[in-house]
Amino acid sequence: MLWCDIDGCRCRHSLTRPGSTLTVEAPVPVRPGDRVTLLGHDRPLSWRTTGGKLVVDVPSAARGSGRHVWVFKIDWRS
Numbered sequence: 323m324l325w326c327d328i329d330g331c332r333c334r335h336s337l338t339r340p341g342s343t344l345t346v347e348a349p350v351p352v353r354p355g356d357r358v359t360l361l362g363h364d365r366p367l368s369w370r371t372t373g374g375k376l377v378v379d380v381p382s383a384a385r386g387s388g389r390h391v392w393v394f395k396i397d398w399r400s
Contacts, residue, residue, distance in 0.1 A: 334394045340385055344394065346376040357397040362387035367394075 334346065352358075358369045363384040370377050378394065385392075 332396045332398075334396075336392045336394070337390070339388065340380045340392055342380055342382075342385075344378040344380055346378075349374065350376040350396065351398075352376055352396055353398075355399045357399060359395050359397070360384045360387060361393040361395060 332350070336344070352369070352371065358367045358378055359365075360367060360380065365384075367381075367384065368379040
């Protein structure tokens with residue numbers, strides 16, 4: 323898992339294809355109103371926090387958007 327911060331956003335790079343959910347075990351500063359997207363997919367992804375972990379729902383169409391790397395972007399809105 324690789325992280326980078328760019329212009330008020332945090333990006334997570336995954337070198338393995340995600341399943342139907344992506345769970346980030348490390349603390350992530352995400353709040354209600356923030357937006358999670360997957361580069362190459364045209365819609366925001368549903369997400370929630372559970373037990374201090376970020377859980378992102380990754381629909382089939384989104385999983386198919388990558389080939390070698392999948393980049394999840396957290397856009398801090400608040």
